[in-house]
Each structure stands twice: as structure tokens, then as C-alpha cells.
Amino acid sequence: MTSEIHRRRQESHPMKDRIEENIRLVFKRADSDCVGYLTRHGLKVAMTGLFGFKPSKFEIQQLSLKYNLEQGEMTQDAFLAIMAPRLSQIDSDDMIRQQFVAMDVAGRGFITLQDLKSGFDRVGISPVTVNGGGGYSSGVNSRHVLAEESFVEADVDRDGKVGFREFRQVIRLQPF
Numbered sequence: 157m158t159s160e161i162h163r164r165r166q167e168s169h170p171m172k173d174r175i176e177e178n179i180r181l182v183f184k185r186a187d188s189d190c191v192g193y194l195t196r197h198g199l200k201v202a203m204t205g206l207f208g209f210k211p212s213k214f215e216i217q218q219l220s221l222k223y224n225l226e227q228g229e230m231t232q233d234a235f236l237a238i239m240a241p242r243l244s245q246i247d248s249d250d251m252i253r254q255q256f257v258a259m260d261v262a263g264r265g266f267i268t269l270q271d272l273k274s275g276f277d278r279v280g281i282s283p284v285t286v287n288g289g290g291g292y293s294s295g296v297n298s299r300h301v302l303a304e305e306s307f308v309e310a311d312v313d314r315d316g317k318v319g320f321r322e323f324r325q326v327i328r329l330q331p332f
Contacts, residue, residue: 193228208255
């Protein structure tokens with residue numbers, strides 16, 4: 157009965173298409189080797205990208221019992237089927253707030269460029285190649301370039317600090 161309620165809630169969610177698009181994009185970014193499935197590490201990266209915090213060891217273990225992560229059973233379709241109901245239950249502002257708090261490790265109420273770079277490093281954000289060939293290479297430097305570009309876009313008043321309102325505005329425009 158509960159799964160039926162979750163399924164109906166997901167199907168009627170006003171952001172259903174955007175949620176599914178975001179899940180697919182996060183999957184693509186986490187599948188850095190382009191093999192079509194997520195390993196244990198890829199699953200952690202993908203879930204961190206979706207929810208803004210690392211999944212617990214227990215949660216990863218439970219998913220590992222259902223899907224053999226090292227044998228390629230966590231495909232995009234499987235990941236979508238698991239994550240879409242979870243995301244449809246989360247209030248978008250609450251999720252953005254959690255992501256902001258995760259970046260604001262000092263608890264100052266704003267994030268700096270260094271906070272953003274450190275956050276990207278912690279979750280292992282891996283930029284995908286853009287424009288069909290130009291774009292980013294993999295690794296720390298590309299994460300930092302992406303962090304710098306994101307920060308410049310978010311820091312509307314150019315004070316070197318990104319508050320929650322600026323952060324929320326940029327996140328709402330991004331297809332993650």
C-alpha cells in the first residue's frame with residue numbers, strides 16, 4: 157500500500173519531468189567511466205549530488221543487497237526507479253537549504269569560493285564535457301573551475317559571499 161501511495165505521489169508531482177531529468181543528469185555525471193551503471197562509489201557520488209549529503213553506510217549496504225553494484229545492476233533505469241519517489245517527497249527549498257548548510261561548514265550564513273571548492277571536492281563532483289568536445293577534463297582542477305564559474309554566477313552582488321537567497325536562485329535554475 158505504501159509503495160502505491162509513493163508511486164501516485166510521484167506521478168502527480170508537478171515537477172515530475174524535472175525530477176527525472178535531474179536524476180538522469182546526476183547519473184550521467186556519477187557514471188564517470190560511461191559504462192552505463194553505477195559502482196558503489198558512483199552511487200555515493202550520485203546520491204550526494206541529488207540530496208546534498210552523503211548516504212549512510214547502511215543505506216548503501218541495503219541498496220547493495222538488492223543490486224549488485226560491482227556487476228552493473230545499478231543502471232540508469234534502476235537508479236531512476238529508486239530515486240524518483242524519494243525526491244518527489246522532498247520539499248525543494250528544504251533540499252536546497254540542506255545543500256547550502258553542507259557548503260557553509262563554518263556556519264556563517266554564507267559560503268565563500270573556498271567553501272564551494274571544498275564542497276565540490278568532498279562530494280567528488282565530476283563535470284561532464286559540454287558543447288560536444290570542449291569543456292572540462294576530469295579531476296580536481298576541473299571541479300575548481302566549475303566551482304569558480306558557479307560562484308561567479310551566484311554572487312550577484314559581487315561581495316565574495318553567497319547567501320542562501322543567491323544560492324537558492326542559482327540552484328533553481330540548474331538542471332541538477
